[in-house]
Amino acid sequence: MPDPTSMHRYSDETERVAQAALAYARERLRLHPVPLDGPRTAAELEAAAGQTITPAGLGGDAALRLFADVLARATVSVDNPRYLAFIPAAPTQAATLFDLVVAASSVYGGSWLEAAGATYAENQALRWVADLAGLPETAGGCFVQGGTVGNLSALVAARHAFLAARGGRPHGRLQVAATDEVHSSIVTAAQVMDVDVIAVATDARGRMTAAALEAALAEGAGDGLFAAVATAGTTNLGVIDDLAGIAAVCDRRGIWFHVDAAYGGAGLAAPSVRDRFAGIERCDSFIVDPHKWLFAPYDCCALVYRRPELARAAHAQHAGYLEAIQGGGEWNASDYAVHLSRRARGLPFWFSLAAHGTDAYRDAIEHTLTVARAARADIESRPYLELVNDPDLTVLCIRRTGWEADDYRAWGARLLEEGTAFITPTTVAGEAVTRMAIVNPRTTRADIAAILDTMA
Numbered sequence: 001m002p003d004p005t006s007m008h009r010y011s012d013e014t015e016r017v018a019q020a021a022l023a024y025a026r027e028r029l030r031l032h033p034v035p036l037d038g039p040r041t042a043a044e045l046e047a048a049a050g051q052t053i054t055p056a057g058l059g060g061d062a063a064l065r066l067f068a069d070v071l072a073r074a075t076v077s078v079d080n081p082r083y084l085a086f087i088p089a090a091p092t093q094a095a096t097l098f099d100l101v102v103a104a105s106s107v108y109g110g111s112w113l114e115a116a117g118a119t120y121a122e123n124q125a126l127r128w129v130a131d132l133a134g135l136p137e138t139a140g141g142c143f144v145q146g147g148t149v150g151n152l153s154a155l156v157a158a159r160h161a162f163l164a165a166r167g168g169r170p171h172g173r174l175q176v177a178a179t180d181e182v183h184s185s186i187v188t189a190a191q192v193m194d195v196d197v198i199a200v201a202t203d204a205r206g207r208m209t210a211a212a213l214e215a216a217l218a219e220g221a222g223d224g225l226f227a228a229v230a231t232a233g234t235t236n237l238g239v240i241d242d243l244a245g246i247a248a249v250c251d252r253r254g255i256w257f258h259v260d261a262a263y264g265g266a267g268l269a270a271p272s273v274r275d276r277f278a279g280i281e282r283c284d285s286f287i288v289d290p291h292k293w294l295f296a297p298y299d300c301c302a303l304v305y306r307r308p309e310l311a312r313a314a315h316a317q318h319a320g321y322l323e324a325i326q327g328g329g330e331w332n333a334s335d336y337a338v339h340l341s342r343r344a345r346g347l348p349f350w351f352s353l354a355a356h357g358t359d360a361y362r363d364a365i366e367h368t369l370t371v372a373r374a375a376r377a378d379i380e381s382r383p384y385l386e387l388v389n390d391p392d393l394t395v396l397c398i399r400r401t402g403w404e405a406d407d408y409r410a411w412g413a414r415l416l417e418e419g420t421a422f423i424t425p426t427t428v429a430g431e432a433v434t435r436m437a438i439v440n441p442r443t444t445r446a447d448i449a450a451i452l453d454t455m456a
């Protein structure tokens, strides 16, 4: 009779696989630059990997080899310094190493009862972020999967607070105000919540201004308006909305002021751009993704509320089997977002911050800003290139004179095919262009120059 506990015992085979898995992880961390790798078709993967789930199992060694030789090579290495598409990630060595530790520790991160130590550490990391934004000591929140869940959770809290304060539903539809430069996840959140988005016009740089918000509200706001969403570092253009002006409008209207700083929030730690965030200290909630420019591995979004008790009222789940964790006044991370079971996903970020200190973060973020400024100058110095946006941070949108959408696509595909760089196109005001987002401190000016050379 086979032993039903064999998978859970630390056996000789486990020891062998542990050696191999840890050696693989160590080698992956040491590689620099790590190969970009890239996608394969499902048919190619079928041919190379075949059926991997079988009644008898492949054995850990064989499955790990399959991952290393086939599957990992069919995934793009987001931490490659020439990965400049979307928003890259660039976890520190410490953060990635500690992710291994978190995985081995079997932490249920949802409640203080089960995860007091983990929550204490996560809350200190959140505190650093809240301090950067200038929120009061009483602010707090939790780490969630990403900006998408962070934005949704913040808006659900905002709606709950609005309805509770009002004592009932409005006559009209529930509404949030946002520009069309907000991240797609805001539109998704509104759809999930079945609320309407009042469209606010942007200025020439793609920013929301107080005047535009006022004008949009004068035209479109009903009695169901409950929040405005500003962005501090838009994904496409890298600009920061007029946060102070928007805060004043929200104050006057008595509506919730949410700031989506998923990408740009790291800039709060950089003295050279900190003043552009003036007004963020007046927000009711904000998010920043450590898995973007704060050097944590996926997946990790810091969600912070000015008044966490309002979020708890919206999000805490209640049931007989949860009574053991509710009612004690303790800090349950599960109470502050749309989630219950959760990985203690703030811990890799906490460990790296604790190990290196916040000065190292400031310096690494400033360094990426310096590289982005140099890249901007390089672009502006080349006759065949033009910068399309005027960014506050590290996103650069680039026009190659004479190129159309297909040219940008083909060029980007070729770079990935060659393993030279990963860059994807975008559109700005309807025009196809290309775009680079720089968040990796190991991306150099020479990397950028080499890529720009291939556009000549």
Ligand SMILES: *Cc1c(COP(=O)(O)O)cnc(C)c1O
Binding pocket: 087, 145, 146, 147, 148, 149, 183, 185, 231, 233, 234, 235, 260, 261, 262, 263, 289, 301
């Ligand atoms: C990336 C991003 C998001 C979404 O975050 P995910 O972690 O991908 O869910 C939201 N807002 C902004 C501004 C972003 O850049």
